[in-house]
Amino acid sequence: MTENSIWFFLLLLGSVVMVVSYQWGSRRNIRLMREVSRLLEHALRPSDKEYTLLGGVAGFRAEYRRRPFTKIILLLSLLPRQSLLYMPVAWLRRGSDTLEMLFYLEGGVPAEAHIIRRFALKHWMPEIKNPSELQTRQLKREGMEFNILSSGNRKLEGLLMRLLSLLGPENTIHISLTPENNVLYVKLRMVPSRTGSLERAIKKALRRIERGLNLNGR
Structure with a gap:
Protein backbone atom coordinates (compact mmCIF):
# COMPACT_ATOMS: atom_id res chain seq x y z
CA MET A 1 0.00 0.00 0.00
CA THR A 2 1.42 3.37 -1.04
CA GLU A 3 1.69 6.38 1.25
CA ASN A 4 -1.10 8.15 -0.65
CA SER A 5 -3.33 5.11 -0.21
CA ILE A 6 -2.67 5.07 3.52
CA TRP A 7 -3.57 8.74 3.86
CA PHE A 8 -6.72 8.23 1.79
CA PHE A 9 -7.75 5.28 3.97
CA LEU A 10 -7.15 7.28 7.16
CA LEU A 11 -9.12 10.21 5.79
CA LEU A 12 -11.99 7.92 4.82
CA LEU A 13 -11.93 6.21 8.21
CA GLY A 14 -11.95 9.57 10.00
CA SER A 15 -14.92 10.72 7.93
CA VAL A 16 -16.87 7.57 8.76
CA VAL A 17 -16.12 8.00 12.47
CA MET A 18 -17.26 11.64 12.37
CA VAL A 19 -20.52 10.76 10.60
CA VAL A 20 -21.30 7.88 12.96
CA SER A 21 -20.48 9.95 16.05
CA TYR A 22 -22.64 12.83 14.77
CA GLN A 23 -25.63 10.56 14.23
CA TRP A 24 -25.20 8.80 17.58
CA GLY A 25 -24.66 12.06 19.47
CA SER A 26 -27.62 13.79 17.84
CA ARG A 27 -29.97 10.91 18.62
CA ARG A 28 -28.67 10.76 22.18
CA ASN A 29 -29.27 14.48 22.79
CA ILE A 30 -32.73 14.35 21.22
CA ARG A 31 -33.64 11.45 23.48
CA LEU A 32 -32.36 13.36 26.52
CA MET A 33 -34.38 16.45 25.59
CA ARG A 34 -37.53 14.36 25.34
CA GLU A 35 -36.87 12.60 28.65
CA TYR A 51 -40.38 25.44 24.24
CA THR A 52 -37.55 26.87 22.16
CA LEU A 53 -34.81 24.57 20.85
CA LEU A 54 -31.21 25.70 21.29
CA GLY A 55 -28.97 24.96 18.33
CA GLY A 56 -31.02 22.01 17.17
CA VAL A 57 -29.79 19.37 19.63
CA ALA A 58 -27.93 21.53 22.18
CA GLY A 59 -30.88 21.68 24.59
CA PHE A 60 -33.95 23.83 25.04
CA ARG A 61 -35.41 26.84 26.82
CA ALA A 62 -38.90 26.46 28.22
CA GLU A 63 -41.35 28.80 29.89
CA TYR A 64 -44.01 27.29 32.11
CA ARG A 65 -47.05 28.92 33.64
CA ARG A 66 -47.99 27.49 36.98
CA ARG A 67 -49.57 29.00 40.08
CA PRO A 68 -48.49 30.28 42.52
CA PHE A 69 -45.45 31.41 40.47
CA THR A 70 -45.65 34.19 37.90
CA LYS A 71 -43.63 31.94 35.59
CA ILE A 72 -40.95 29.24 35.59
CA ILE A 73 -38.03 29.44 33.14
CA LEU A 74 -36.14 26.22 32.38
CA LEU A 75 -32.87 25.92 30.49
CA LEU A 76 -31.42 22.54 29.51
CA SER A 77 -27.83 22.74 28.20
CA LEU A 78 -26.42 19.52 26.75
CA LEU A 79 -22.87 18.59 25.89
CA PRO A 80 -22.29 18.52 22.10
CA ARG A 81 -22.27 14.74 21.74
CA GLN A 82 -22.82 15.19 18.01
CA SER A 83 -19.43 16.92 17.67
CA LEU A 84 -16.54 14.57 18.37
CA LEU A 85 -13.98 17.37 18.05
CA TYR A 86 -15.74 19.95 20.25
CA MET A 87 -16.92 17.52 22.92
CA PRO A 88 -13.64 17.57 24.95
CA VAL A 89 -13.56 21.38 24.88
CA ALA A 90 -17.17 21.62 26.04
CA TRP A 91 -16.52 19.13 28.83
CA LEU A 92 -13.58 21.20 30.08
CA ARG A 93 -15.71 24.35 30.00
CA ARG A 94 -18.88 22.97 31.62
CA GLY A 95 -18.17 19.47 32.89
CA SER A 96 -21.64 18.03 32.30
CA ASP A 97 -25.15 18.53 31.00
CA THR A 98 -26.96 21.10 33.14
CA LEU A 99 -30.52 22.04 33.98
CA GLU A 100 -31.34 25.55 35.23
CA MET A 101 -34.70 26.39 36.81
CA LEU A 102 -35.83 29.93 37.63
CA PHE A 103 -38.97 30.20 39.76
CA TYR A 104 -40.35 33.76 39.59
CA LEU A 105 -42.11 34.35 42.89
CA GLU A 106 -45.26 36.42 43.35
CA GLY A 107 -44.23 37.61 46.80
CA GLY A 108 -41.03 39.45 47.64
CA VAL A 109 -37.82 37.71 48.69
CA PRO A 110 -36.64 39.34 51.94
CA ALA A 111 -32.91 38.65 51.57
CA GLU A 112 -30.24 37.09 49.37
CA ALA A 113 -28.80 33.62 49.88
CA HIS A 114 -26.74 31.17 47.81
CA ILE A 115 -25.46 27.63 48.10
CA ILE A 116 -22.70 26.99 45.55
CA ARG A 117 -20.89 23.76 44.81
CA ARG A 118 -17.11 23.98 45.12
CA PHE A 119 -15.29 22.46 42.14
CA ALA A 120 -11.62 21.68 41.60
CA LEU A 121 -11.82 23.74 38.40
CA LYS A 122 -12.83 27.22 39.54
CA HIS A 123 -14.31 28.23 36.19
CA GLN A 138 -18.52 26.31 54.17
CA LEU A 139 -20.80 23.28 54.17
CA LYS A 140 -20.04 19.62 53.49
CA ARG A 141 -22.76 17.17 52.46
CA GLU A 142 -22.22 13.57 51.32
CA GLY A 143 -18.58 14.28 50.56
CA MET A 144 -19.41 17.38 48.48
CA GLU A 145 -18.19 20.83 49.52
CA LEU A 160 -31.89 26.34 50.63
CA MET A 161 -30.18 23.64 52.68
CA ARG A 162 -33.39 21.63 52.71
CA LEU A 163 -33.64 21.97 48.93
CA LEU A 164 -30.02 20.84 48.67
CA SER A 165 -30.89 17.66 50.57
CA LEU A 166 -34.00 17.00 48.48
CA LEU A 167 -32.32 17.58 45.11
CA GLY A 168 -29.17 15.73 46.11
CA PRO A 169 -25.75 17.27 46.83
CA GLU A 170 -24.20 15.21 44.02
CA ASN A 171 -26.59 16.85 41.52
CA THR A 172 -26.57 20.43 42.81
CA ILE A 173 -24.37 23.20 41.41
CA HIS A 174 -26.14 26.34 42.64
CA ILE A 175 -29.29 27.24 44.58
CA SER A 176 -30.14 30.86 45.34
CA LEU A 177 -32.78 33.38 46.34
CA THR A 178 -32.34 36.92 45.02
CA PRO A 179 -34.57 39.84 46.10
CA GLU A 180 -33.85 42.16 43.15
CA ASN A 181 -35.80 39.92 40.76
CA ASN A 182 -37.74 37.73 43.24
CA VAL A 183 -36.30 34.53 41.81
CA LEU A 184 -35.46 31.18 43.29
CA TYR A 185 -32.74 29.75 41.06
CA VAL A 186 -31.61 26.13 40.85
CA LYS A 187 -28.81 24.75 38.69
CA LEU A 188 -28.31 20.99 38.54
CA ARG A 189 -25.94 18.55 36.91
CA MET A 190 -27.94 16.37 34.55
CA VAL A 191 -26.90 12.73 34.79
CA PRO A 192 -28.82 10.70 32.16
CA SER A 193 -29.02 7.60 34.36
CA ARG A 194 -30.71 9.58 37.17
CA THR A 195 -33.62 11.20 35.36
CA GLY A 196 -36.22 9.09 37.19
CA SER A 197 -34.95 10.03 40.63
CA LEU A 198 -34.62 13.67 39.53
CA GLU A 199 -38.34 13.88 38.76
CA ARG A 200 -39.19 12.72 42.28
CA ALA A 201 -36.66 15.13 43.77
CA ILE A 202 -38.10 18.11 41.87
CA GLY A 212 -41.24 27.42 52.90
CA LEU A 213 -42.09 30.73 51.26
CA ASN A 214 -45.81 30.64 52.12
CA LEU A 215 -46.63 31.06 48.45
CA ASN A 216 -49.95 29.30 48.51
CA GLY A 217 -51.49 32.05 50.58
CA ARG A 218 -50.46 34.84 48.24
Whole structure:
Protein backbone atom coordinates (compact mmCIF):
# COMPACT_ATOMS: atom_id res chain seq x y z
CA MET A 1 0.00 0.00 0.00
CA THR A 2 1.42 3.37 -1.04
CA GLU A 3 1.69 6.38 1.25
CA ASN A 4 -1.10 8.15 -0.65
CA SER A 5 -3.33 5.11 -0.21
CA ILE A 6 -2.67 5.07 3.52
CA TRP A 7 -3.57 8.74 3.86
CA PHE A 8 -6.72 8.23 1.79
CA PHE A 9 -7.75 5.28 3.97
CA LEU A 10 -7.15 7.28 7.16
CA LEU A 11 -9.12 10.21 5.79
CA LEU A 12 -11.99 7.92 4.82
CA LEU A 13 -11.93 6.21 8.21
CA GLY A 14 -11.95 9.57 10.00
CA SER A 15 -14.92 10.72 7.93
CA VAL A 16 -16.87 7.57 8.76
CA VAL A 17 -16.12 8.00 12.47
CA MET A 18 -17.26 11.64 12.37
CA VAL A 19 -20.52 10.76 10.60
CA VAL A 20 -21.30 7.88 12.96
CA SER A 21 -20.48 9.95 16.05
CA TYR A 22 -22.64 12.83 14.77
CA GLN A 23 -25.63 10.56 14.23
CA TRP A 24 -25.20 8.80 17.58
CA GLY A 25 -24.66 12.06 19.47
CA SER A 26 -27.62 13.79 17.84
CA ARG A 27 -29.97 10.91 18.62
CA ARG A 28 -28.67 10.76 22.18
CA ASN A 29 -29.27 14.48 22.79
CA ILE A 30 -32.73 14.35 21.22
CA ARG A 31 -33.64 11.45 23.48
CA LEU A 32 -32.36 13.36 26.52
CA MET A 33 -34.38 16.45 25.59
CA ARG A 34 -37.53 14.36 25.34
CA GLU A 35 -36.87 12.60 28.65
CA VAL A 36 -36.12 15.84 30.50
CA SER A 37 -39.11 17.74 29.07
CA ARG A 38 -41.36 14.82 30.04
CA LEU A 39 -40.05 14.62 33.61
CA LEU A 40 -40.29 18.40 34.05
CA GLU A 41 -43.91 18.44 32.91
CA HIS A 42 -44.75 15.54 35.22
CA ALA A 43 -42.98 17.19 38.15
CA LEU A 44 -44.14 20.81 37.68
CA ARG A 45 -47.57 20.30 36.08
CA PRO A 46 -47.68 23.56 34.06
CA SER A 47 -51.00 25.01 32.94
CA ASP A 48 -49.26 26.40 29.84
CA LYS A 49 -45.85 25.77 28.29
CA GLU A 50 -43.64 26.99 25.48
CA TYR A 51 -40.38 25.44 24.24
CA THR A 52 -37.55 26.87 22.16
CA LEU A 53 -34.81 24.57 20.85
CA LEU A 54 -31.21 25.70 21.29
CA GLY A 55 -28.97 24.96 18.33
CA GLY A 56 -31.02 22.01 17.17
CA VAL A 57 -29.79 19.37 19.63
CA ALA A 58 -27.93 21.53 22.18
CA GLY A 59 -30.88 21.68 24.59
CA PHE A 60 -33.95 23.83 25.04
CA ARG A 61 -35.41 26.84 26.82
CA ALA A 62 -38.90 26.46 28.22
CA GLU A 63 -41.35 28.80 29.89
CA TYR A 64 -44.01 27.29 32.11
CA ARG A 65 -47.05 28.92 33.64
CA ARG A 66 -47.99 27.49 36.98
CA ARG A 67 -49.57 29.00 40.08
CA PRO A 68 -48.49 30.28 42.52
CA PHE A 69 -45.45 31.41 40.47
CA THR A 70 -45.65 34.19 37.90
CA LYS A 71 -43.63 31.94 35.59
CA ILE A 72 -40.95 29.24 35.59
CA ILE A 73 -38.03 29.44 33.14
CA LEU A 74 -36.14 26.22 32.38
CA LEU A 75 -32.87 25.92 30.49
CA LEU A 76 -31.42 22.54 29.51
CA SER A 77 -27.83 22.74 28.20
CA LEU A 78 -26.42 19.52 26.75
CA LEU A 79 -22.87 18.59 25.89
CA PRO A 80 -22.29 18.52 22.10
CA ARG A 81 -22.27 14.74 21.74
CA GLN A 82 -22.82 15.19 18.01
CA SER A 83 -19.43 16.92 17.67
CA LEU A 84 -16.54 14.57 18.37
CA LEU A 85 -13.98 17.37 18.05
CA TYR A 86 -15.74 19.95 20.25
CA MET A 87 -16.92 17.52 22.92
CA PRO A 88 -13.64 17.57 24.95
CA VAL A 89 -13.56 21.38 24.88
CA ALA A 90 -17.17 21.62 26.04
CA TRP A 91 -16.52 19.13 28.83
CA LEU A 92 -13.58 21.20 30.08
CA ARG A 93 -15.71 24.35 30.00
CA ARG A 94 -18.88 22.97 31.62
CA GLY A 95 -18.17 19.47 32.89
CA SER A 96 -21.64 18.03 32.30
CA ASP A 97 -25.15 18.53 31.00
CA THR A 98 -26.96 21.10 33.14
CA LEU A 99 -30.52 22.04 33.98
CA GLU A 100 -31.34 25.55 35.23
CA MET A 101 -34.70 26.39 36.81
CA LEU A 102 -35.83 29.93 37.63
CA PHE A 103 -38.97 30.20 39.76
CA TYR A 104 -40.35 33.76 39.59
CA LEU A 105 -42.11 34.35 42.89
CA GLU A 106 -45.26 36.42 43.35
CA GLY A 107 -44.23 37.61 46.80
CA GLY A 108 -41.03 39.45 47.64
CA VAL A 109 -37.82 37.71 48.69
CA PRO A 110 -36.64 39.34 51.94
CA ALA A 111 -32.91 38.65 51.57
CA GLU A 112 -30.24 37.09 49.37
CA ALA A 113 -28.80 33.62 49.88
CA HIS A 114 -26.74 31.17 47.81
CA ILE A 115 -25.46 27.63 48.10
CA ILE A 116 -22.70 26.99 45.55
CA ARG A 117 -20.89 23.76 44.81
CA ARG A 118 -17.11 23.98 45.12
CA PHE A 119 -15.29 22.46 42.14
CA ALA A 120 -11.62 21.68 41.60
CA LEU A 121 -11.82 23.74 38.40
CA LYS A 122 -12.83 27.22 39.54
CA HIS A 123 -14.31 28.23 36.19
CA TRP A 124 -17.02 25.61 36.74
CA MET A 125 -18.21 27.53 39.80
CA PRO A 126 -20.94 30.17 39.37
CA GLU A 127 -20.01 33.81 39.88
CA ILE A 128 -21.80 36.05 42.38
CA LYS A 129 -22.14 39.78 41.70
CA ASN A 130 -21.61 41.02 45.25
CA PRO A 131 -19.75 38.34 47.27
CA SER A 132 -18.07 40.93 49.51
CA GLU A 133 -21.49 42.05 50.81
CA LEU A 134 -22.50 38.54 51.88
CA GLN A 135 -21.46 36.35 54.79
CA THR A 136 -19.60 33.23 53.67
CA ARG A 137 -19.21 29.85 55.28
CA GLN A 138 -18.52 26.31 54.17
CA LEU A 139 -20.80 23.28 54.17
CA LYS A 140 -20.04 19.62 53.49
CA ARG A 141 -22.76 17.17 52.46
CA GLU A 142 -22.22 13.57 51.32
CA GLY A 143 -18.58 14.28 50.56
CA MET A 144 -19.41 17.38 48.48
CA GLU A 145 -18.19 20.83 49.52
CA PHE A 146 -20.34 23.94 49.19
CA ASN A 147 -20.06 27.65 49.94
CA ILE A 148 -23.00 29.37 51.63
CA LEU A 149 -23.22 33.08 50.84
CA SER A 150 -25.97 34.90 52.68
CA SER A 151 -27.10 38.27 53.97
CA GLY A 152 -27.74 36.54 57.29
CA ASN A 153 -31.35 35.36 57.02
CA ARG A 154 -31.21 31.93 58.68
CA LYS A 155 -34.71 30.99 57.55
CA LEU A 156 -33.75 31.35 53.90
CA GLU A 157 -30.48 29.52 54.47
CA GLY A 158 -32.45 26.69 56.06
CA LEU A 159 -34.80 26.54 53.08
CA LEU A 160 -31.89 26.34 50.63
CA MET A 161 -30.18 23.64 52.68
CA ARG A 162 -33.39 21.63 52.71
CA LEU A 163 -33.64 21.97 48.93
CA LEU A 164 -30.02 20.84 48.67
CA SER A 165 -30.89 17.66 50.57
CA LEU A 166 -34.00 17.00 48.48
CA LEU A 167 -32.32 17.58 45.11
CA GLY A 168 -29.17 15.73 46.11
CA PRO A 169 -25.75 17.27 46.83
CA GLU A 170 -24.20 15.21 44.02
CA ASN A 171 -26.59 16.85 41.52
CA THR A 172 -26.57 20.43 42.81
CA ILE A 173 -24.37 23.20 41.41
CA HIS A 174 -26.14 26.34 42.64
CA ILE A 175 -29.29 27.24 44.58
CA SER A 176 -30.14 30.86 45.34
CA LEU A 177 -32.78 33.38 46.34
CA THR A 178 -32.34 36.92 45.02
CA PRO A 179 -34.57 39.84 46.10
CA GLU A 180 -33.85 42.16 43.15
CA ASN A 181 -35.80 39.92 40.76
CA ASN A 182 -37.74 37.73 43.24
CA VAL A 183 -36.30 34.53 41.81
CA LEU A 184 -35.46 31.18 43.29
CA TYR A 185 -32.74 29.75 41.06
CA VAL A 186 -31.61 26.13 40.85
CA LYS A 187 -28.81 24.75 38.69
CA LEU A 188 -28.31 20.99 38.54
CA ARG A 189 -25.94 18.55 36.91
CA MET A 190 -27.94 16.37 34.55
CA VAL A 191 -26.90 12.73 34.79
CA PRO A 192 -28.82 10.70 32.16
CA SER A 193 -29.02 7.60 34.36
CA ARG A 194 -30.71 9.58 37.17
CA THR A 195 -33.62 11.20 35.36
CA GLY A 196 -36.22 9.09 37.19
CA SER A 197 -34.95 10.03 40.63
CA LEU A 198 -34.62 13.67 39.53
CA GLU A 199 -38.34 13.88 38.76
CA ARG A 200 -39.19 12.72 42.28
CA ALA A 201 -36.66 15.13 43.77
CA ILE A 202 -38.10 18.11 41.87
CA LYS A 203 -41.63 17.25 43.03
CA LYS A 204 -40.49 17.18 46.66
CA ALA A 205 -38.48 20.38 46.22
CA LEU A 206 -41.47 22.15 44.66
CA ARG A 207 -43.68 21.31 47.64
CA ARG A 208 -40.96 22.55 49.98
CA ILE A 209 -40.59 25.82 48.06
CA GLU A 210 -44.31 26.55 48.27
CA ARG A 211 -44.48 25.68 51.95
CA GLY A 212 -41.24 27.42 52.90
CA LEU A 213 -42.09 30.73 51.26
CA ASN A 214 -45.81 30.64 52.12
CA LEU A 215 -46.63 31.06 48.45
CA ASN A 216 -49.95 29.30 48.51
CA GLY A 217 -51.49 32.05 50.58
CA ARG A 218 -50.46 34.84 48.24
